[in-house]
Amino acid sequence: MNLIRNFSIIAHIDHGKSTLADRFIQYCGGLSEREMNSQVLDSMDIEKERGITIKAQTAALQYRARDGQTYALNLIDTPGHVDFSYEVSRSLSACEGALLVVDASQGVEAQTVANCYTAIELGVEVVPVLNKIDLPAAEPERVSQEIEDIIGIEATDAVRASAKSGIGIEDILEEIVKKIPPPQGKPDAPLKALIIDSWFDNYVGVVMLVRVVDGSLKPKDKIKFMATGAEHLCEQVGVFTPKSLPRPALHAGEVGFVIAGIKELKSAKVGDTITLATQPATEALPGFKEVQSQVFAGLYPVESHDYEALRDALEKLQLNDASLRFEPEVSQALGFGFRCGFLGLLHLEIVQERLEREFDMDLITTAPTVVYEVLLKDGELIEVENPSRLPDPGKIEEIREPIITSTILVPQDYVGAVMTLCNQKRGVQRNMQYMGRQVMLTYDMPMNEVVMDFFDKLKSTSRGYASLDYEFKEFQTADLVKLDILVNSERVDALSLIVHRASSQYRGRELAAKMRELIPRQMFDIAVQAAIGSHIIARETIKALRKNVLAKCYGGDITRKKKLLEKQKAGKKRMKQVGNVEIPQAAFLAILQVSDK
């Protein structure tokens, strides 16, 4: 066990984590040159395209160190985005150490700080690495200082490396061997293995990524899940190099996969402890917090008969994404669909994209919203995650909205702009700390404001330099109202929003104006109104088209003209009929395009 090192890499997006991981794999010979497809650990198409890591992945590496011994290094890759921070803590809890990779030209970012704190809390040894050292803009001294100032760990001796050019790779591997402690565990005690992650594979069923803490596990063992009590026969164990490589057994301290012929992902819950049925452990390992959905949105098929197909698609996605929640929902405007819960906006976007791309679904997504606590006059407290379900104002005592504490790291030049933005979003400043050239701002902010477009705005006001991390703080009473949109006097439930009273007038006007842009002119005038209760606060008219007719149609034209009409009709079919008005998909997300005053 002394020759095992389990570690992960903490880094901000683009700071070179995946490239570094690739270098390690290459250096230790995990894959041949031909197999070194760019960024091997990111296997989903979306991961490769967006350059982000969504699911944790692992690689078992054999490293012959300078002391002459060969070490088994287990790299457990972690996602970098705030939406997936829960996956980070899971990965970290399987490790004894973590490399903190910081771009030597960019410095420390908020997400990195948050993940670092998580690592320190979990008692994981953090080893700093300065990456991209060969860039002309690299400032290793300043960034080392920043690491010490912001994170509070010794960083003067941090390895200076360039994953891209292959500089310092061996030095980092040496640091891992030297600084990260070997795993502790009792090889002879009853089996205790923590499920770090699990996913569904079409060929073998559920694959579990586990960290063996005590004991060992081999095929033909009868295993037992301590939370559910379910028993299964272990079929195969092994490690990822990152190719899957079967092993005769997994021993204490090791990280690897287990396949046990399990059909349903929920039987292999992440955070559960696996033990042996014949010789069970007495106590389970501490698991993980249940993940809570933070952002909700309605997903509806454009064609109502695709409802079942959408359900199937969501179920299939859920096989690999336990954090995706959904339940059937009916909208007057959109028909049958699903209210889905997501970890954050990126998660929503990814799910939406996968549904469209992998399942060929044509979707209407409603504006993302958060969950509200509503205290009724009769004392009952209910949760509302769909604005159209907000009870009648007469029955409401108060509405409480979720407040998050957000930590923003931003270069000094942009502090003013970012503070203005936070104020616009009803943020309350809690702290402001100068750390070298960067400033750490702490704001309490309504989450509702953040899910709309805060992240995009933050990036644009800071030219991409500001970084954000947040965590839920509490529910707070606020003066909130429901803003409705009426199309030809018909309330379109899928367009309702919960907004703060102070910005309701403005938002209503802007939203109505936006709808006028997005809804194409039709055969008749269309009135778009914004209303709070029965009070109309804005009105726009979409003037009727004057005509829609082909000027010419003679003998030879039939086939061509018919195609034209078919095209027109297909275009309309992609819209949703609400009453007699055809509303395009984009209109249901119009609120995201409404700028702040």
Next chain:
Amino acid sequence: MSVSPLQFQRPEHLTQLSSLPPLSLYVHIPWCLRKCPYCDFNSHVLPQGSEAEKLALETRYIDSLITDVELALPSIWGRRISSIFFGGGTPSLLSPAALDRLLLALQARLKINPDAEITLEANPGTFEAERFRAYRASGINRLSIGIQSFDPEKLQRLGRVHDGEQARRALEIAGQHFDNFNVDLMYALPAQTLPQAVADIETALSFGPTHLSAYHLTLEPNTLFAAQPPAELPNDELSADMQQAIEQRLAQAGFEHYETSAFCLPHHPSRHNLNYWTFGDYLGIGAGAHSKLSFHDKIVRQMRVKQPQAYLEAIAAGQPLQTDHVIAADDLAFEFMMNALRLNHGFAKSLFHERIGLSISAILYELDAAQQRGLLTHTAQDIIPTQQGRRFLNDLLAIFLPD
């Protein structure tokens, strides 16, 4: 005894016509002096060459048209021709002698009704106008003149070869030789104002046409205008106002608005075009010409080889068809509606069954839906688009489009 597989098909899937519709002849002349940027018809710039070479090409084309009609005879055996239309391209590029030879050849091979309407499309160039008299003498009894506009600036922007003066002159000459002629005009032209649009109508009326077509300039796919839309096109509001003003002015002048873009003095509709819109049959000969022909058990659409040179070769090989297909039963109702609903007076319900062999009750659901949306009315005998239905004909037709 073997059983014909046809017996296993449900009878409603077979077209069954009790009588064949009227039959027209369309003759396509594919060449133009130059290609107009808005035109999506099968027209080609006349190849450069000496007079002798041009004459040889003309002779070969006329010969090919004659062979074409001979090859087509079995598909229209015994049927009478109720109208002939020479379209293009620019049919008035044909020399009077060539046209005369062609007409004689057609008369020798086809049963043409004695009162058949025989129309020729003409360009208002000086060169063409001089031929009008000869065309009349050959038996052409109706001219359709592609004026488009009298405004020299607009004509230039439309890429037309003629100018306003030539346009007037051509109409004057047409009036001398033809008591029945049509003027094609376009509106919603680049930078056109409402008074300018009405002025073009006014000018056209002063020459006494029996028929006027006023087309909203459309940027058709696969044209130069579609790729590079002209600047300063009137917006929807203005062009709709133009349409309204044009309709009003023509109504005042005693013209009946009988089809989306067609107006005529009483009893002077284009009989040839009416035959299209009432889902009649037509045999199209010449490069790229379309035919629609009914048989007792099917209705087919055919298109001849499109490229003029390839067409000539195809005729020589005795195989002029590029496409030939039976209209599927599901498409028949839609294609019928696509034509018949263009007529302002709509159509008699009995025509539906006569032309496509289906009962009108096959589209009862769609008719009701259209009526509910205020796009058409149906009485015991007739189906008539409402004014709203005429303006939004595409929306009306979409109801009948098979999914």
